[in-house]
Amino acid sequence: LKLQGCDAGFLDGRDGILAADQLLYNGAYHCSIMTAFARRGMGYDAVQGSANSVTDQISGFSTVQSILTLTQSVQQQLEGLNVTYTNTVKAGVCSGLTNYLLTDTLPTNVTYVSGGTYNAATRVVSFPVNINAGQTQTYAFTVQVNNGSYFPPANLLDEQVTTAGIPAGWATSLSVGSDNFVVSSAQSHSAPNSFFGVNSVGASDFRIATTNPIAMGAAPPTFTFWGNYNTEDGWDGGVVEISTNAGATWLDLGAQMTENGYNGSMGTGSNNPLGGRSAFTGNSNGWKKTTVSLLPFANQNALFRFRAASDDNTSAIGWYVDDILLQSRAQVNMRSSLFNSSNVRVQVKDTFTIIIQNAGCTPVTVTSQPNNANACAGTNATFTVVA
Incomplete structure (x- = not known):
């Protein structure tokens, strides 16, 4: 029990047993334990989802890792x-x-x-x-x-949130609750402001999105942003989404995050509209830079949005987002x-x-003969030339 942590899910329990086997028996029974779990859908390819939810798991029966x-x-x-x-x-x-x-x-x-x-x-x-x-x-x-x-590098989107209100090129919307993203000066990665979505005490689902599609090109840009969040861990949080059909449908970008991606998931038991989804949740303990690969969206026009959601109880601070950058570079x-x-x-x-960039090389030509210098065996001599 000490090895599986608090509020454990099924895979947490499996991993705790495996860890105990490693500590007590040097992993002698690892494969037998994994085979038993795999028969019950908890193989290497299983996905636990949130330990607080009974509906977001994916069974896996593989013993091959x-x-x-x-x-x-x-x-x-x-x-x-x-x-x-x-x-x-x-x-x-x-x-x-x-x-x-x-x-x-x-x-x-x-x-x-x-x-x-x-x-x-x-x-x-x-x-x-x-x-x-x-x-x-x-x-x-x-x-x-x-x-x-x-x-040369080109910024397709460089949002540092310098205005007092929602800047041009962005729009907010909501589907549940009354809270929404605002511009805040309480926290920022680069002064003076950031986007902020409060962690509501009631159920909520609200977004801030780009309004103008951005061409990804054959070599899509790198998408980065800085986030600072403190939400009810495992229940409330935020996600990042992309649309390539003018906002008709949206796709979660979690699978494309290559640096500081989602750290958990949101439970399904308390009416969170995004319950069961992976998300930024809990406490980031300061600003963290997230990097997203957009390779799967080559040659498409894309919109981007940040989406916050909460369940129907227990509020916290919320989610700050700043320095949103889409940079195309070689x-x-x-x-x-x-x-x-x-x-x-x-x-x-x-x-x-x-x-x-390879600026090329220029051949060097010595234009003057250096002066003679005397040196004994084992010592150094210095010559100066003008090229």
Whole structure:
């Protein structure tokens, strides 16, 4: 019980038992425990959802675990130079990975150099994955950043909330309750203001959204914002959504968050209109920057909105949002996908390499002969030339 935490859900309980096995028996019974849980829908692929809800779980029966990571040799690179990307795949201790496939889709601003099997027609580098239980294997490939791929950064949206009222290009709306987003000077990441949605004492659902669609282009911009929230943990919170059909329907962006994404979910038992959904909930303990990959929305026009919701009891402070930025910049957007033997994608990883402009090199010509200098063996001499 000490290992599973308070207010535990079924998967929390499972993980607590696994942790006890690791501490007491060095994991000797890990696979037997996982097999028993997997038979009951609590395998590695199960999703608990909120520990406070009985309706948002997803059953999973798999005893096969895979862990995929993607790293790059440099964080930024000059045009014309190479970048090496390394996929690391680790199999769980209970079962190996047989007939899995790892693929990396190359964007058009790079050229394949080496590694894996390259299909020029689809621009996909692939690796067969067959590793034993508990084994880790790396799969590397190298690309060259194309000359001419650099362009100056451009801000498609840069909202720092400097006005006293809701700024142009934004609109608020609500469907439940009477509270709504406002401009507040009580907290801000960059002075003087931020958007603020109060954590209501009653049920609520309100939003602030962009009003003008933004073209994502073939290489979508990076979406970042800063959030500072303190809500009733596990019951009230906020989500971020995107629309690519002029606001007719909205899609949650949680799955696309690559930095400081949702930290929990909201319960369904007290009339929260967004009950059961993953969200920013609880206390962020200050400002945190969230980064969102918009790769799936290439060549579409998009609206964005922040949406806050609460149940019918227990208020808190709320959610501050500031420094909302959509920035298009020259970068290599690399996506890796791991498929199982049934050709079902089980994991995906994204990474970004910033492209630096190559200003070119100028040949150096020595225009004057340096003066002679005397030096003894083992000592240094300094010569100065003018180029």
